[in-house]
Amino acid sequence: xxxxxxxxxxxxQGRAKKKVKTWKIIVLIAxxxxxxRFAAGALLGGKEDLRPVAQTADAVNKTIxxxxxxxxxxxxxxxxxxxxPVDAQVGEIPVALGESxxxxxxxxxxxxxxxxxxxxxxxxxxxxxxxxxxxxxAKSSESARDLAVSASDINTIQxxxxxxEAEINSLQAQATETEVATNNNAAASExxxxxxxxxxxxxxxxxxxxxxxxxxxxxxxxxxxxKDLRDNLKSKEKALASKRKTVRSSAELANxxxxxxxxxxxxxxxxxxxxxxxxxxxxxxxxxxAGILSEAARANISYSQQASRLTLERSxxxxxxAKAGVTADFDGIVTEIQxxxxxxxxxxxxxxxxxxxxxxxxxxxxxxxxxxxxxxxxSAVIEFQDKEYSGSVQKISKIAQQGESGSAMxxxxxxxxxxxxxxxxxxxxxxxxxxGTAEDVLTVPISSVNSDxxxxxxxxxxxxxxxxxxxxxxxxxxxxxxxxxGIELGxxxxxxxxxxxxxxxxxxxAPAEEGGAAQDTDQAVPAEDAEGAPQDxxx
Numbered sequence: 282x283x284x285x286x287x288x289x290x291x292x293x294q295g296r297a298k299k300k301v302k303t304w305k306i307i308v309l310i311a312x313x314x315x316x317x318r319f320a321a322g323a324l325l326g327g328k329e330d331l332r333p334v335a336q337t338a339d340a341v342n343k344t345i346x347x348x349x350x351x352x353x354x355x356x357x358x359x360x361x362x363x364x365x366p367v368d369a370q371v372g373e374i375p376v377a378l379g380e381s382x383x384x385x386x387x388x389x390x391x392x393x394x395x396x397x398x399x400x401x402x403x404x405x406x407x408x409x410x411x412x413x414x415x416x417x418x419a420k421s422s423e424s425a426r427d428l429a430v431s432a433s434d435i436n437t438i439q440x441x442x443x444x445x446e447a448e449i450n451s452l453q454a455q456a457t458e459t460e461v462a463t464n465n466n467a468a469a470s471e472x473x474x475x476x477x478x479x480x481x482x483x484x485x486x487x488x489x490x491x492x493x494x495x496x497x498x499x500x501x502x503x504x505x506x507x508k509d510l511r512d513n514l515k516s517k518e519k520a521l522a523s524k525r526k527t528v529r530s531s532a533e534l535a536n537x538x539x540x541x542x543x544x545x546x547x548x549x550x551x552x553x554x555x556x557x558x559x560x561x562x563x564x565x566x567x568x569x570x571a572g573i574l575s576e577a578a579r580a581n582i583s584y585s586q587q588a589s590r591l592t593l594e595r596s597x598x599x600x601x602x603a604k605a606g607v608t609a610d611f612d613g614i615v616t617e618i619q620x621x622x623x624x625x626x627x628x629x630x631x632x633x634x635x636x637x638x639x640x641x642x643x644x645x646x647x648x649x650x651x652x653x654x655x656x657x658x659x660s661a662v663i664e665f666q667d668k669e670y671s672g673s674v675q676k677i678s679k680i681a682q683q684g685e686s687g688s689a690m691x692x693x694x695x696x697x698x699x700x701x702x703x704x705x706x707x708x709x710x711x712x713x714x715x716x717g718t719a720e721d722v723l724t725v726p727i728s729s730v731n732s733d734x735x736x737x738x739x740x741x742x743x744x745x746x747x748x749x750x751x752x753x754x755x756x757x758x759x760x761x762x763x764x765x766x767g768i769e770l771g772x773x774x775x776x777x778x779x780x781x782x783x784x785x786x787x788x789x790x791a792p793a794e795e796g797g798a799a800q801d802t803d804q805a806v807p808a809e810d811a812e813g814a815p816q817d818x819x820x
Contacts, residue, residue, distance in 0.1 A: 357613070382613060403593045745787050
């Protein structure tokens with residue numbers, strides 16, 4: 282049976298299954314071969330020489346080094362898109378697409394005239410805002426001082442007014458008392474005059490009776506009358522003496538009233554002056570209070586000044602950024618220019634893309650058949666324009682991409698350890714990835730391993746008869762495949778399988794040709810390789 286075989290991965294699990302003829306064709310071929318064989322045997326008198334020849338090789342122990350040969354695209358591991366740091370007009374672009382630049386080289390410059398003007402305006406606005414705000418704050422502070430002074434003045438003047446009003450009230454009370462005393466003094470004077478008249482009348486009467494007594498005597502009745510008159514006079518004199526004590530001089534009372542009224546007039550004048558001063562202090566107090574800024578007003582001034590300062594700082598930053606231009610922060614290659622001289626660049630707009638010339642890799646696509654064998658850290662050799670570079674598998678994508686043929690492919694990045702100026706981004710390079718080494722393991726020629734729907738198998742010759750044995754494969758090289766399970770050391774495996782080889786027939790052994798008998802095997806390539814995708818062939 283003639284079969285096609287696909288390339289194998291490190292563990293023999295990614296190998297595409299060989300195409301196997303249907304069982305009807307197999308049976309038909311087998312029947313025809315048996316008929317031909319027995320017919321020939323009958324004619325020639327024997328069958329020994331008619332056994333098919335089977336090229337065999339021994340299953341032996343050896344060391345296998347497995348590699349994956351593929352190709353990919355040279356790429357940079359570090360790419361940076363330089364965006365505009367400011368809204369400004371582009372000045373010059375001193376680099377060209379594909380040009381190499383060094384760290385610190387200018388990639389783009391700006392025309393800073395408009396930004397300088399914006400900065401000057403922002404500076405003037407900030408100065409004006411500070412001046413206005415500071416003036417308002419100074420006036421508020423002055424009003425606060427005036428408010429404190431006027432409040433103190435109000436308290437002092439109000440105290441003086443209160444004291445003066447108390448004095449005036451006291452004087453008015455004295456005036457009232459004096460007026461009452463004057464009125465009472467008049468009544469007392471009248472009472473004194475009345476008592477004086479009565480005592481004088483009593484004295485006259487007493488004098489008349491005493492004269493009569495001296496001249497001839499008095500009757501008992503007259504004696505009694507004289508006695509009563511003397512007692513009454515004594516009482517009147519006592520009352521008169523007492524009343525005279527209460528009588529004051531009218532001039533004295535008038536003078537006292539005059540003094541009191543003069544003092545009241547003086548105090549009222551002082552009170553009027555103090556009340557005027559109080560009104561003035563209260564007016565100043567109200568004006569000062571109106572001139573003091575509220576907390577909200579102070580906060581508004583602070584916010585306005587901060588906003589103007591921030592605007593000034595932003596203008597300064599923009600101007601400085603524009604003056605600095607855009608420079609390369611690593612050695613690289615210009616891969617894209619998205620701006621033009623004289624155009625307006627908005628902040629954040631992509632300008633130039635730079636790819637590192639010191640961090641290079643090859644991006645290759647690996648099919649699902651070989652993905653299980655590829656691991657990060659595996660060493661690799663990269664070939665480009667007759668030069669070799671060392672490298673290693675750096676990253677394996679976790680997302681499969683659809684190839685041109687529709688098959689799933691996984692991007693593998695192979696880091697280049699020693700890049701130089703010969704490498705060109707975007708061009709293809711060959712990659713040889715070392716998948717691993719198995720030392721002193723059981724191996725068979727790679728051409729002896731076949732596959733069907735049940736798995737990998739080999740044909741072995743036991744006592745001249747073909748026996749089919751399923752095996753578990755490991756690493757594979759260009760010539761040999763590791764056999765982990767299924768056959769033993771020293772067993773004879775058939776290295777070239779064609780339509781004459783099938784399980785159960787007798788064969789005649791012949792040593793396999795040098796390098797194996799793979800020439801009789803039609804090896805298939807993965808479907809995606811047929812459509813131009815990078816070929817990944819495990820060896």
